[in-house]
Amino acid sequence: TDLHRFIKALPKAELHLHIEGSLEPEQMFELAQRNNVTLPYGSVEDIRKAYDFNNLQEFLDLYYAGMSVLQTQQDFYDLTYAYLKRVHADNCRHVEIFFDPQGHTDRGIAFSDVIEGILDALAQGQTDFGISSHLILSFLRHLSEEAAFETLAQAEPYLDRIMGVGLDSSELGHPPSKFERVFAKAREMGLKLFAHAGEEGPPEYVYEALDLLKVDRIDHGNRSLEDDDLVKRLVDEQMVLTVCPLSNLKLCVVDDLTDHPLKTMLAMGLKATVNSDDPSYFGGYLNDNYIQTADALNLTQEEIVQLVKNGFEGAYLSPDRATELM
Ligand code: ES4
Numbered sequence: 001t002d003l004h005r006f007i008k009a010l011p012k013a014e015l016h017l018h019i020e021g022s023l024e025p026e027q028m029f030e031l032a033q034r035n036n037v038t039l040p041y042g043s044v045e046d047i048r049k050a051y052d053f054n055n056l057q058e059f060l061d062l063y064y065a066g067m068s069v070l071q072t073q074q075d076f077y078d079l080t081y082a083y084l085k086r087v088h089a090d091n092c093r094h095v096e097i098f099f100d101p102q103g104h105t106d107r108g109i110a111f112s113d114v115i116e117g118i119l120d121a122l123a124q125g126q127t128d129f130g131i132s133s134h135l136i137l138s139f140l141r142h143l144s145e146e147a148a149f150e151t152l153a154q155a156e157p158y159l160d161r162i163m164g165v166g167l168d169s170s171e172l173g174h175p176p177s178k179f180e181r182v183f184a185k186a187r188e189m190g191l192k193l194f195a196h197a198g199e200e201g202p203p204e205y206v207y208e209a210l211d212l213l214k215v216d217r218i219d220h221g222n223r224s225l226e227d228d229d230l231v232k233r234l235v236d237e238q239m240v241l242t243v244c245p246l247s248n249l250k251l252c253v254v255d256d257l258t259d260h261p262l263k264t265m266l267a268m269g270l271k272a273t274v275n276s277d278d279p280s281y282f283g284g285y286l287n288d289n290y291i292q293t294a295d296a297l298n299l300t301q302e303e304i305v306q307l308v309k310n311g312f313e314g315a316y317l318s319p320d321r322a323t324e325l326m
């Protein structure tokens with residue numbers, strides 16, 4: 001349709017993307033062979049069939065299992081380059097991507113192999129596709145505060161190439177307060193601060209992310225809508241929410257895309273953006289998220305433009321890049 005063409009033609013930014021969640025089944029097989037890893041799947045079709053989730057944890061179990069094929073610096077390079085090539089086709093001009101170092105270092109992979117593979121690919125993506133990028137180190141919240149501190153220490157040699165820290169994995173039972181001290185340290189180190197909050201967790205977790213972690217963006221934030229005072233505050237502060245519609249559908253945060261709160265969020269004045277989260281697992285990259293949500297919610301051109309604009313405004317673009325893109 002015309003609206004689909006309109007969406008595809010717009011230059012866009014992606015602010016909520018887990019690079020390990022862009023591992024496509026075909027690449028999972030290829031890397032398994034290359035690294036002599038045995039997968040619990042017989043075929044690419046078997047993998048796709050397994051991606052049927054009832055909640056966040058069911059997804060995370062397969063997400064961490066899938067990571068087992070990522071072993072060498074070259075693997076992390078190939079993974080990241082494939083993502084950039086794919087979103088270049090979606091007319092994506094700027095990305096801010098999360099990586100989960102603890103998902104790799106806990107399997108005996110060197111932190112340096114993980115980050116250097118990713119960073120080399122990001123540099124090549126700038127050269128080959130003109131995509132600007134930032135890297136965000138995300139802590140796994142089901143692990144301890146001490147483990148997060150150890151991971152932050154491993155990042156020290158790379159501080160000039162890490163834009164911020166994030167907080168992801170199993171939300172319920174692991175509130176932001178658990179990581180108040182490590183976020184304070186990251187803040188002192190000059191890093192930007194992000195946290196998944198209000199995906200499955202209650203509005204209280206969003207308050208904690210704001211008040212205790214002092215985050216610069218909220219990842220997801222859906223359940224903020226249950227609390228009118230919280231919505232008012234997020235609007236007043238123009239806090240960016242990195243919303244992920246197809247992720248919300250696949251993880252049963254919403255029952256149907258027609259029930260997705262994105263349009264309501266915009267109407268309330270919330271600074272919502274559209275992102276793909278874990279595109280390989282959730283069935284769509286950036287344009288798929290825009291297009292399927294636009295169709296389900298009858299988004300107008302003006303609403304699409306607002307979402308895209310929010311993406312660039314919510315990004316940490318260098319001054320020169322902001323002049324080019326905005
Ligand atoms: C994630 Cl969708 C989502 N939520 C929380 N943690 C994650 N890690 C990767 N994807």
Ligand code: ZN
Pocket residue numbers: 016018168196219277
């Ligand atoms: Zn996420």
